[in-house]
Amino acid sequence: xxxxxxxxxxxxxxxxxxxxxxxxxxxxxxxxxxxxxxxxxxxxxxxxxxxxxxxxxxxxxxxxxxxxxxxxxxxxxxxxxxxxxxxxxxxxxxxxxxxxxxxxxxxxxxxxxxxxxxxxxxxxxxxxxxxxxxxx
Amino acid sequence: xxxxxxxxxxxxxxxxxxxxxxxxxxxxxxxxxxxxxxxxxxxxxxxxxxxxxxxxxxxxxxxxxxxxxxxxxxxxxxxxxxxxxxxxxxxxxxxxxxxxxxxxxxxxxxxxxxxx
Numbered sequence: 001x002x003x004x005x006x007x008x009x010x011x012x013x014x015x016x017x018x019x020x021x022x023x024x025x026x027x028x029x030x031x032x033x034x035x036x037x038x039x040x041x042x043x044x045x046x047x048x049x050x051x052x053x054x055x056x057x058x059x060x061x062x063x064x065x066x067x068x069x070x071x072x073x074x075x076x077x078x079x080x081x082x083x084x085x086x087x088x089x090x091x092x093x094x095x096x097x098x099x100x101x102x103x104x105x106x107x108x109x110x111x112x113x114x115x116x117x118x119x120x121x122x123x124x125x126x127x128x129x130x131x132x133x134x135x136x
Numbered sequence: 137x138x139x140x141x142x143x144x145x146x147x148x149x150x151x152x153x154x155x156x157x158x159x160x161x162x163x164x165x166x167x168x169x170x171x172x173x174x175x176x177x178x179x180x181x182x183x184x185x186x187x188x189x190x191x192x193x194x195x196x197x198x199x200x201x202x203x204x205x206x207x208x209x210x211x212x213x214x215x216x217x218x219x220x221x222x223x224x225x226x227x228x229x230x231x232x233x234x235x236x237x238x239x240x241x242x243x244x245x246x247x248x249x250x251x252x
Contacts, residue, residue, distance in 0.1 A: 011160035015137065018156075018189065036220035037227065043191050047159035095228065099203060104162075104196035107228060111192055114227055 003066045009054035017046050017064065024066045025074075030136050038074075038134060041115040044108035045078055045130060053082030073117070076132045084128045086121050087112065137161065140168045148179035148247055150240075154186040157194030166197045173201070178210050179247040183240065185216030190224050198234060211235075211250035215243035 003024040007013045021039050030038070046062065054060040060082065067075040092110045093103070112119065118133040138155040149172045157165055172180050198214075205212045213235040217225075225231040235250070237243040
């Protein structure tokens with residue numbers, strides 16, 4: 001089964017994205033804690049994309065696809081046409097460093113890498129696809 | 137969407153968070169903590185019983201105050217977190233860096249002990 005959601009790049013739309021993910025995964029045997037972690041990781045990816053690649057321009061759109069196989073791994077794709085930023089190449093600051101520097105950012109990517117099993121980037125028809133895989 | 141209320145009890149400032157803290161709303165949490173610290177409270181409790189969701193933007197706000205709270209000897213305790221919210225803190229090990237208790241009574245007790 002597949003679900004798709006299209007949304008403008010306004011941070012006010014993050015709540016709608018979270019609801020879309022919860023609705024799509026409802027009844028798939030995902031525990032509350034796993035659901036919470038998946039929603040969190042995808043929220044982090046979307047908010048990063050909205051802020052850094054689209055400067056929160058609500059006229060820019062991103063899409064999210066959720067593929068739920070009969071068995072196996074869930075696949076989440078976030079599609080946009082902004083500049084691509086591969087988080088696999090980002091070395092996140094340590095927690096100690098963040099506390100000391102009083103920095104508010106830098107935790108999101110660490111969360112995504114901890115929660116998701118695989119993060120891949122592809123380009124198709126001029127669009128960027130960030131594909132996140134999670135076994136549940 | 138988040139609502140943040142502040143009220144004072146027995147000399148402690150209680151910041152109650154109602155709703156979701158994400159990249160669109162973390163600024164409100166930041167402002168509430170800044171006000172509480174700025175007004176000179178030495179005991180600050182954060183009521184998370186109606187906090188439904190927190191993302192890294194909200195975690196980052198708490199992290200950014202850790203040193204200032206320590207320097208100013210302010211007791212800072214969170215309480216009433218739902219399991220899924222607490223899990224978000226735990227994924228990165230942040231639960232160990234903050235004071236977290238189950239109930240308001242336990243949080244008050246800890247804040248009093250810390251401020252001796």
